Amino acid sequence: MKKNQLNSISLILLGLLLISTAITACKKDDVNLTILDSTELTQTAFADEETTGKGFTFTATKDWTASVKENTKAKGSGVSWLKLICNGVETYSGGAGTFTMVISLEKNLTGETRVATIEIASGSDKITVTVTQKGITQDEDSNGMLPSEIKAKYDGEECGIKITYDNQNRIRQTEYYPENFILDYTYDASGKLTKITFRGEGEINFTYSGNFVTHSWGGSDNYYKYELQDGRIIKEYEKPYWSNEERLCWVYSYDSKGNVIKKVNELEHRQESNTYADKNGIFSAINIPHWILSKDCFVSYIFEWFPGENVHAVNNPLLHEYHRGEYSGSYTYNYMSYNNNNYPTKFTINTGNGGDVTYEITYIEAK
Numbered sequence: 001m002k003k004n005q006l007n008s009i010s011l012i013l014l015g016l017l018l019i020s021t022a023i024t025a026c027k028k029d030d031v032n033l034t035i036l037d038s039t040e041l042t043q044t045a046f047a048d049e050e051t052t053g054k055g056f057t058f059t060a061t062k063d064w065t066a067s068v069k070e071n072t073k074a075k076g077s078g079v080s081w082l083k084l085i086c087n088g089v090e091t092y093s094g095g096a097g098t099f100t101m102v103i104s105l106e107k108n109l110t111g112e113t114r115v116a117t118i119e120i121a122s123g124s125d126k127i128t129v130t131v132t133q134k135g136i137t138q139d140e141d142s143n144g145m146l147p148s149e150i151k152a153k154y155d156g157e158e159c160g161i162k163i164t165y166d167n168q169n170r171i172r173q174t175e176y177y178p179e180n181f182i183l184d185y186t187y188d189a190s191g192k193l194t195k196i197t198f199r200g201e202g203e204i205n206f207t208y209s210g211n212f213v214t215h216s217w218g219g220s221d222n223y224y225k226y227e228l229q230d231g232r233i234i235k236e237y238e239k240p241y242w243s244n245e246e247r248l249c250w251v252y253s254y255d256s257k258g259n260v261i262k263k264v265n266e267l268e269h270r271q272e273s274n275t276y277a278d279k280n281g282i283f284s285a286i287n288i289p290h291w292i293l294s295k296d297c298f299v300s301y302i303f304e305w306f307p308g309e310n311v312h313a314v315n316n317p318l319l320h321e322y323h324r325g326e327y328s329g330s331y332t333y334n335y336m337s338y339n340n341n342n343y344p345t346k347f348t349i350n351t352g353n354g355g356d357v358t359y360e361i362t363y364i365e366a367k
Contacts, residue, residue, distance in 0.1 A: 144285025
């Protein structure tokens with residue numbers, strides 16, 4: 001009888017021990033913090049962005065605190081350029097509940113990538129979110145966009161250009177419609193443009209000597225010659241068909257971004273000037289020399305009111321003014337829409353001649 005009682009007591013004690021162990025194990029497995037989306041543990045922004053986007057959401061069953069590790073300058077935060085915002089208020093602690101934290105950033109003007117670590121802590125549980133803010137903008141990070149087709153409409157008529165590229169973002173061919181006029185571009189082993197062939201119409205040749213490039217037509221003694229500095233035309237010379245003398249035509253001036261702001265032809269008493277918008281130039285990502293885009297062998301077939309030197313501008317022109325002796329005029333540009341990469345997709349040019357020319361641009365990604 002006693003033996004049976006002892007066995008019963010032992011079984012009861014063993015059962016209590018197992019229950020106690022299970023309860024203890026359950027307590028150890030309790031989770032105070034849960035991140036709702038693990039992809040939010042890594043956040044990235046570009047230099048000109050003031051937030052990483054949607055931020056991150058977590059659930060806490062107890063009180064929690066947040067810290068940001070790197071420098072110790074900002075109030076409540078360890079990083080002067082980053083703040084945690086919840087419901088519009090800078091927040092670094094809270095109680096039980098579900099919280100969505102927006103990561104507010106200062107623009108990164110350092111030119112260097114910077115990284116901060118956000119740590120949410122509740123009891124012994126922690127959630128770590130890594131924030132990287134690049135030292136460059138999205139436009140600078142991308143290889144850019146290449147115009148693949150440009151349509152021009154004026155007075156009910158439409159014309160256009162289709163452009164194809166090689167794997168180095170160089171122009172391989174341009175096709176002008178409705179005339180079906182095709183140009184093929186040839187490069188040498190070093191990547192220099194050496195020839196543009198007009199199918200059925202002849203060719204243009206380019207020769208190089210020091211800082212000079214000569215632009216000539218097959219079988220002709222006439223030519224343009226460009227004096228280059230950092231790949232841009234600073235002086236343009238010509239030998240016209242009616243003269244045996246080479247003469248200085250244009251002197252170019254640029255802004256700090258590389259846009260042509262003025263060119264002067266003292267011989268003919270001419271001057272042209274440009275002002276620009278801030279967004280990406282339509283042709284700015286094309287890997288082709290600036291000087292070729294300034295001449296008629298690329299765009300003037302459809303861009304009668306789109307002065308050549310604006311074509312490869314870093315930015316897009318807003319106003320083009322010209323003075324020819326006593327005669328002056330201007331073109332104004334109105335950009336109606338942009339794509340997500342800040343390249344214009346539709347714009348008009350007021351030519352001052354009683355009508356607007358409307359352009360629509362389709363792009364492909366640069367390689």
